[in-house]
Amino acid sequence: MDAFYASAEQASKPSLRGKAVVVGGLGPRGVVATASYEARVFGVHSAMPMGQARRLAPNAAYLVPRFGFYKAISEQVMGLLRELSPLVEPLSLDEAFVDLEAGGAAWDDASARLVGARLRGDIRAVTGLTGSVGLAASKMLAKIASEQAKPDGLVVIEPGTERALLGPLSVRTLPGVGPATGDHLRRAGIHTVDEIVEAGEDELVRLLGKAHGHGLYAMALARDERAVVAEREAKSVSVEDTYDVDIHDRVRVGLEVQRLADRCVRRLRGAGLSGRTIVLKVRRYDFSTLTRSETLRGPTDDPAVVREAALRLLEGVDSTGGVRLLGVGVTGLADFTQEDLFAQAAEAAGAAGEGVDHAVEQAADDVPAEERDVLVERRWVAGHDVRHAQYGHGWVQGSGLGRVTVRFETPDSEPGRVRTFLVDDPALESADPLPLVEVTGARPHRL
DNA sequence: TCTGGGGTCCTACAGCAA
DNA sequence: TCTGTTGCTGTAGGACCC
Numbered sequence A: 001m002d003a004f005y006a007s008a009e010q011a012s013k014p015s016l017r018g019k020a021v022v023v024g025g026l027g028p029r030g031v032v033a034t035a036s037y038e039a040r041v042f043g044v045h046s047a048m049p050m051g052q053a054r055r056l057a058p059n060a061a062y063l064v065p066r067f068g069f070y071k072a073i074s075e076q077v078m079g080l081l082r083e084l085s086p087l088v089e090p091l092s093l094d095e096a097f098v099d100l101e102a103g104g105a106a107w108d109d110a111s112a113r114l115v116g117a118r119l120r121g122d123i124r125a126v127t128g129l130t131g132s133v134g135l136a137a138s139k140m141l142a143k144i145a146s147e148q149a150k151p152d153g154l155v156v157i158e159p160g161t162e163r164a165l166l167g168p169l170s171v172r173t174l175p176g177v178g179p180a181t182g183d184h185l186r187r188a189g190i191h192t193v194d195e196i197v198e199a200g201e202d203e204l205v206r207l208l209g210k211a212h213g214h215g216l217y218a219m220a221l222a223r224d225e226r227a228v229v230a231e232r233e234a235k236s237v238s239v240e241d242t243y244d245v246d247i248h249d250r251v252r253v254g255l256e257v258q259r260l261a262d263r264c265v266r267r268l269r270g271a272g273l274s275g276r277t278i279v280l281k282v283r284r285y286d287f288s289t290l291t292r293s294e295t296l297r298g299p300t301d302d303p304a305v306v307r308e309a310a311l312r313l314l315e316g317v318d319s320t321g322g323v324r325l326l327g328v329g330v331t332g333l334a335d336f337t338q339e340d341l342f343a344q345a346a347e348a349a350g351a352a353g354e355g356v357d358h359a360v361e362q363a364a365d366d367v368p369a370e371e372r373d374v375l376v377e378r379r380w381v382a383g384h385d386v387r388h389a390q391y392g393h394g395w396v397q398g399s400g401l402g403r404v405t406v407r408f409e410t411p412d413s414e415p416g417r418v419r420t421f422l423v424d425d426p427a428l429e430s431a432d433p434l435p436l437v438e439v440t441g442a443r444p445h446r447l
Numbered sequence B: 001t002c003t004g005g006g007g008t009c010c011t012a013c014a015g016c017a018a
Numbered sequence C: 001t002c003t004g005t006t007g008c009t010g011t012a013g014g015a016c017c018c
Helices: A005-011 A050-056 A065-084 A107-127 A140-147 A163-166 A181-187 A192-198 A201-208 A211-219 A250-270 A303-315 A338-352 A356-363 A368-374
Strands: A021-024 A032-035 A060-063 A088-093 A097-100 A133-135 A154-156 A238-249 A273-284 A289-300 A321-333 A386-387 A392-398 A403-408 A417-422 A429-430
Touching: A005 A021, A005 A032, A005 A065, A005 A303, A021 A050, A021 A386, A032 A050, A050 A403, A065 A097, A065 A107, A097 A140, A107 A133, A107 A154, A133 A140, A140 A154, A181 A201, A192 A201, A192 A211, A192 A368, A201 A211, A238 A250, A238 A273, A250 A273, A250 A303, A273 A303, A289 A321, A303 A321, A386 A403
Parallel strands: A021 A060, A133 A154
Antiparallel strands: A021 A032, A088 A097, A238 A321, A273 A289, A273 A321, A386 A392, A386 A429, A392 A403, A403 A417
């Protein structure tokens, strides 16, 4: 999908179409998740600090991501892909590999092209958004093709042309070559894919290590035999928070770690999993990051056990100077087993002397953060949908000083009017996003 | 001007056992 | 019996991806 989050917001909000839209964290430490193509003209791009984005594009619309909304659209698109083949490997909400041969949907160049073109039409019809398609004989090449196809295009890499196409490209084009590896190669005088091939496999292994060296050399030769894998099992579950202001108070750090442990366990349980290794992550004031982990005797999904382990790990961490991020994760996942749980819980209770604060567990956030903001504090979140008793459906454009500004429009309306209300106006309530495309008979869907 | 969140994979090293 | 090798497990960190 092209500039997915930003495009979804533009489709949802007619007044933003054709305008610079930036989706990301709006706090003082937020970064850009997606910038619309209009915003990219100003130099705004993913992973850029929001402050920098605002300086580059002060007049862009800045919105917080609505993952639930994007997920619903993503499921529609993944559904279309699964009609083509049982082998669909999602990489994220907006990207997936499809093995067309396995699905019998395509057997040669012409049929693949046809399938790709039809898919793009279907995506547009069902979601109202544009997607780009890359067709090639391997995952790596399909990915490169789809990058070249963006926005709103289709690119085919014909068999036999792969090496010639890759040769002059930057090493950064290859999957697995990020800033660090790119620098490493550059210092060795290697800038293009051709130069990787010229350097030879031994030299690459010497520079980058065994796995990376062999892998990259193969990629440079356009050799990529990786299969499309439909079902991937999760290997870890984690949650983390970056705080607007560094936390210095050791007690507060402990409380946050417990909250994160509870959130992590809720996710773990939601997935029907338990895990054996507890990981604590701490990013300090100077951005240095450290992790500490502890492996239990058996898998657990007991919040008390995870909390205690995380707190034990915290004891070994120096937080002088303050922490900007805390995280708790669980790896070594296993399917839920009752015996392990009881054994583990009893063991921990014995060892830790039952010092667990159950109030923390109860009070923790069962409701997603954005909903809490809207419902409990009645703070209106920029970009979120609302309904007004008199004016109908709209979205929050901004709020502050006891007032909230709402633009009243829907995906299929003209750009709407803006009105301002008191934040506690009883006629105003939060609302679900509306479907981007009118629901018509055959393929009903709900957002 | 500062740098999110949720993941995956690889490497290196220490300790232990065969 | 001592020593060196090998392989596994746990731990920590780094790079990368979207």
